[in-house]
Amino acid sequence: MIAELGHLLAFLALATAATQSALGLTTGGVAVKRLAVATGVFSLLALLALVISFVRLDFSVALVAEHSNSQKPLIYRIAGAWGNHEGSMLLWCVIMAAYGAGAALFMRPDMLRDRALGVQGLLTTGSLTYLLLASSPFTRLDPAPLDGAGLNPLLQDPAVALHPPFLYMGYVGMSFVFSLAAGGLIIGKIDRDWAKRVRPWALTAWSGLTIGIALGSIWAYYELGWGGWWFWDPVENASFMPWLVGAALIHSLIVTEKRGGMAAWTVFLAVLTFCLALLGTFLVRSGVMTSVHAFAVDPTRGIVLLVGLAIAGGAALALYAWRAPKLMAGPEFDPVSREGALILNNLFLSVAAALVLVGTVTPMFAQALNISLSIGEPYFHLTFAPMMAVLLLAMPVAPMASWRKADLTPILRSLAPAAIVAFIVAVAATVLHGGFAPWLFVGVFVGAWVVAGVLRDLLRRAGAGGVGRLFRLPLAVWGMAIAHIGIGLFVIGATTETASREERTFPLARGETAQMAGWSFRFDDVRQAEGPNYYATRANITVTHPNGGIQVIHPEKRIYPAAGTPTTEVAILKTLTGDIYVALGDTIREAPGVWRIRIARHPLIDWIFGGAGLIALGGFVSLAARIRRREKATVEEQAPASGAPKPATAGAPA
């Protein structure tokens, strides 16, 4: 019954979404708001019905039979609902509808909201139609099997509960930014007010995307065979391109909001970000490329996504071409100014995204010409890294530059201490690394320069007020500072990890010891163990720290009988300077009792994930600043007699 109810709710959501788009694009009004909320509620309930089917192990539902199993722990039964193509499409629809419902509830009712909800309704209608016609998660099986096939064991990991929802909060969230762009173009009004109202949605989606990517990166790091925290796999790049363009969008929105400039460019980025999210989904789902992260792949589905991308992108670009020439240009400014710096930011982020795009899709086009090639890490290190290095050099300067026209000399003078600190840190990193490595030096230098530069800027803003004043700085300043510090720490971590990670494979018999970087690893034995739905071969390895401490770790190999596939679970030892990473490999045929054990040291790996976390946190703090300012503004509107001036925006950050 529950599955039929879910199916019905999905159809109801389709009906309300279609009506929402029809009314939103024509008459508008309060009905649009109610319909958008209804679409959100119906699709959420449909997802709930699917989750209940998974939790209750209703194997008469085809999807449950294919992707769940009676031995599976509860959390994976719930997350299993979206650990497959059909379920994740439903999650896609739910999040798309939820953004619409959220906008209906929180946005000021006017033309822009109605048109944007109309466009969002169209997108939701398209997604739900695809869901119901081509990939319904509610199809029944007759007769129902006694037990299910089980989730792909590689996906049985706590990360499956969080990584897809956050990724979609980003990917799909960009759909509403797209709708706002289309809505603004339809009513021909892309101005400061438009930018002000788009920014919270762009920040929400982009911060969600940041968390989603970071979670994926952590997962790929500890799942052996997924290439580590980042290795420029097509699926990774697919999520990274909208992130880069989204970052450019967040910055150009500032120029449009504060100065009314770059309107045409900003709206273009808003369209582009969602198109790249769709392109990413196509690359991931169609299986056109060999990727270690390709799950739920089916070429026939790729075509539908490509058609969807062509329609949405084509229509929006046509609309853009028609309206953009009439958009205002904004006041003039000097190349050396806050505007100029933000344009530089946008140029570099877009070009970096284009370089990633070239590296990602070239193999696909070559394939069409019957040339099979692959583009890996070296290409991206050679192209992407220099772009970022230049961008980061300019990063601390931008927030210190004034609008319209800035004087570089005093800015550079006040940033001189930051440059000195960065240089010292880079030299220290080189000494610790044990030799000069150009990329390590450059990476650590720019990372430290960004962090020190942001701190310098915070001190400047605090002025004579000292540290106490620091905590009274606007939330928006803190949002920027936190995100930029996150970038700096991330870059230091990423370059250090890439330059100084060590990896070796040791063939070890019981009782033998391996030495690496001052650590010693004694292979004690392997034992059989049993988990809720798997059998494990678990190794006991005694690790001796360079400082004499002793710890026993248990890397293991598992077999999941339901799926019949093995997995490797690594053991990770956290230390202040990085991770020690141990994986139990295979046995050696020629030497019985000898196991191959992989030992790696990943210095500063937590800086990578911590930095990404700070970037997302900074995004959310900026969002909070926006909500708070809006509340203040409404309070003042309600009490005009007080005559209080609008909150000053002059000191607001870039």
Add this chain to the structure above:
Amino acid sequence: MRKRSQRLWLIGAASVLALGAVALAATALQDTVAFFYSPSDLVEKQVIADGKSARVGGLVEERSVSHDAGGVMIFRITDTKHTVPVMFDGIPPDLFKEGQGVVAEGKFDAEGRLIASRVLAKHDENYMPKETYDALRKAAESKEPVS
């Protein structure tokens, strides 16, 4: 600053950056692209050369997996017509098995062995790396006239 000169420097900056990026991408592509070969391509077209980087796909030949004294894994990739020896100093993916599809990426050494830096196997029961599939299909097609 006047509107026109503002536009001029903008276009100037953008085109300098774009040109630089194109040059960067072109040189980087030339240096780093790894072409994909099936074992038959490698043997018949004699592309194996010291230091050449390549991606090789096919099946792990039955009973070909062994280890040298240092524990480095050695196996052969076959497309049922020709084979290529591979050395890999790492832990193979979980679904790496003799007789199953595999893609190895790396550089050839002087003895014509592929020193793999990465080995990909299939992901789940329904998935085979596309390149493995293509290699096997090509080998099967080229064998047909003989048999």
